Amino acid sequence: MYQIDGGYLIAQALKNEGIKYIFSVSGGVLNPIYRACEEIGIQIIHTRHEAAAVFMADGWARTTGNPGVVLTTLGPGLTNVITGIFTAHLATSPIIVISGQVNQSMQDMQAGMAIDPIPLVSPITKWAKSVKETKRIPEYISGAFRNALSGRPGPVFLEFPSEVLRHQIERSEFEPHDPLNSRSHSRPQGDPKDIKRAVELINNSERPLVIGGSGIFWSSAFNEFKALIDLYELPFFLARGGRGAVPENHPLYFGPGYISANPVLKDALKETDLLILLGHRLDFDLNFGNPASLNRNVKIIQVDIEANEIGRYRPVHLGIVADAQSALHQLTKTAIVKHKRSNHWLSDLEQARSNWERENEETLSKxxxxxxxxxxxxxxxxxxxxxxxxxxxxxxxxxxxxxxxxxxxxxxxxxxxxxxxxxxxxxxxxxxxxxxxxxxxxxxxxxxxxxxxxxxxxxxxxxxxxxxxxxxxxxxxxxxxxxxxxxxxxxxxxxxxxxxxxxxxxxxxxxxxxxxxxxxxxxxxxxxxxxxxxxxxxxxxxxxxxxxxxxxxxx
Missing domain, CATH: 3.40.50.970 (Thiamin diphosphate (ThDP)-binding fold, Pyr/PP domains)
Structure with missing residues (x-):
């Protein structure tokens, strides 16, 4: 009979998920995984520090839209990746963090390098588990990808004790998980009544303003976002992962969506009568929607895939819980363009943008x-x-x-x-x-x-x-x-x-x-x-x- 160990199960499960690279710093407990990756064609990029490895996984995710995988040894190797996990957590970046661990028989015995990682990583991951049985590895790897990608993306963590990696099972016991059948690939849509109400609010607005965030990137809503902008002639700003969702030489683009960095946005928020947040929230860089930063009579539409993000820092007039791509498709499909746009709104924004550009040119002239x-x-x-x-x-x-x-x-x-x-x-x-x-x-x-x-x-x-x-x-x-x-x-x-x-x-x-x-x-x-x-x-x-x-x- 042909036997395979836990390291092989991990490598094969990752390959089934389309993983080409794993980022790591060499650690002895990880050898079964390293060997298997070499055998089945996953390249290990070994860095000079674990923090760099986890940042590479994060960078891969943010560039491709697909999860990045980091492999770290236990103890100091684990603690070295904490900042990177935290960074990915706040950026809603889907990374898979895999860590080794001492044998289960040595846990709670102050074994060399041993530390319980779950309390450390739980506050900054969507899902954190310790895998106790070799035969369940495909199930847990599948679960890691499902949790990293579902809803609002984010980092997940799996710990593998040494004997789980080394233990062998009969190949006949190996049941691979097909990514196509192991998680939902549907995109949650907004309530049709909410979509219709959003269209009414956009049409009735004289001074609308859109801020597109990371939700645009993670849902690949680039075409849909541009379609909505062009259809309603909506001035827009882009923030975080939303940058580049539409080429930023677009005439309706007015700069990054951060108050402190962008004087156009700072002034526009005090004048707008409709603020549309697409895959974004009233975060730190929008002063959490502080009344001093926004027109006191502004109406707010917020589209987010997570219900608990709707109105989190300030009440909104309309919250739509949906995938950004789905909601934007609904908004353009339902559109009846009869807007009451102010004659001066766009021209005022264009003038403010020109003033800002002129300010930069004056600086460059010196x-x-x-x-x-x-x-x-x-x-x-x-x-x-x-x-x-x-x-x-x-x-x-x-x-x-x-x-x-x-x-x-x-x-x-x-x-x-x-x-x-x-x-x-x-x-x-x-x-x-x-x-x-x-x-x-x-x-x-x-x-x-x-x-x-x-x-x-x-x-x-x-x-x-x-x-x-x-x-x-x-x-x-x-x-x-x-x-x-x-x-x-x-x-x-x-x-x-x-x-x-x-x-x-x-x-x-x-x-x-x-x-x-x-x-x-x-x-x-x-x-x-x-x-x-x-x-x-x-x-x-x-x-x-x-x-x-x-x-x-x-x-």
Whole structure:
């Protein structure tokens, strides 16, 4: 009789789910899984730190729309992935976290590296289980994908004790789970009465405004979203995973959906009479719908796949519990366009957008040394092909980039998001380049953020992943030091030294270039693109506080 072990069952179940890559750092307890993955054709990308592995899984999910898988050893390997799980949790990113564990006979005996992971991960996952029997592995892997993808997506966790991985069963006992038959593939629709009411509200609105969020991406509602926008001539903003859902050169696009970053949105929310939230909620960056930020008479329509998100922070006039793609299809199919749009609404928004763009152009017209962050970003964005992926950090340079960048396709602009996590940028870039090998992938990061996972340039070199990292180097923790200086007149523990970080890339088998002038940026980026190597452009910039930080850090 032919026997197979738990490691093989896991690898085969993952392959059945379409998994091509697993991200991991070597751990002895995981050897049965590693061996099986090699045998059946799943590539293990082993990183230099577990946090980078989980960020790569997250980056894969956000770029492809499909779950990413991270494999970690027990103890410190597990604790090293906690921040990444937390980041994915707040971004509703479906990742599958698989962890090893000591033998069940050694649990609660203070065995080496042992820790009970379930209490650690339960608050930041949708589903967390310990698998006790080898023969049930296919059931649990199937359950992990079902829970990660159902409703609002998110991370899930599975723990496998060592003997469960090593134990062998007869192949005849192996019952694979077909993904097509193991979970629902239907899309929940909105109540027809609610859809009809939404159409009435849109038609009766004089100053409507739409904010599209991550729900647009996870439901692949790109065509439906554009159809609704065009049909009703709705001005719109995009936030989080929604960025790039519609090419952001669309005439009705008015910038990112964050009050602190976008003066057009900040003013528009005080004037709109109908706010439509599609796959998004009144979150931190919308001041949770604080009355001071919104027109006191505004009506709110919220479409969300999770019922408990409807009206969570502020009452809404109409809540529609539905998949975004389904609801948008219903709204366009039911549409009777008889809107009462104000003659001045769009023209006022266009004028506000022009004023904002003019403000940026005025900044760019002034030459300073070192260069302004906008000079750095303009130099990158002018060369970057539209069919590219941009990853941004969560420091001061990110807030300049987020307001200035225009995304042209779904899943092409990644940020850590609501978690505020630094360090995800380079791993996101690695995963994005694996997912989209024929597209240019550029990571925009500050010198602070670069330090977290710069050794993943070794991972990039080992696997031949030619991402490009453009460092906005102001020799400081700018997001903290700039508000300190404004509020207190001095800084505390935020200064860094200007380092030749491009040399790290060269030492690790990549391309590196130091850039001191805006005139050099375009050629430097082309040099990196033509090198075919992992690349670092070390760009010296001035430390200038972004609008977001000025708004956010007022004290």
């Amino acid at each position: 030459e300073i040394v070192p260069m302004h962050p906008l000079h750095f970003l303009k130099g990158i964005f002018e060369i970057l092909p539209r069919k590219s992926v941009l990853i941004s950090s969560h420091g001061n340079i990110d807030f300049w980039a987020d307001a200035y960048y225009r995304a042209y396709q779904p899943g092409s602009y990644l940020r850590a998001g609501q978690s505020g996590t630094l360090g995800a940028e380079i791993p996101y870039g690695l995963a994005a380049k694996l997912a989209r090998p024929n597209e240019t992938v550029v990571v925009i990061v500050g010198d602070g953020g670069f330090g977290y996972h710069c050794m993943e340039l070794d991972t990039a070199s080992r696997y031949g992943i030619p991402l490009i990292i453009a460092i906005g180097n102001d020799a400081s923790w700018g997001a903290i030091s700039l508000p300190q200086k404004r509020i207190y007149g001095r800084t505390f523990s935020t200064n860094l030294e200007f380092r030749n970080y491009e040399r790290i890339s060269e030492v690790l088998g990549g391309y590196g270039e130091l850039v001191n002038s805006p005139m050099q940026i375009g050629n430097a980026l082309l040099n990196a693109m033509n090198s075919g190597l992992p690349s670092v452009l070390n760009v010296q910039i001035a430390s200038v506080e972004s609008r977001y930080m000025q708004e956010f850090s007022k004290e």
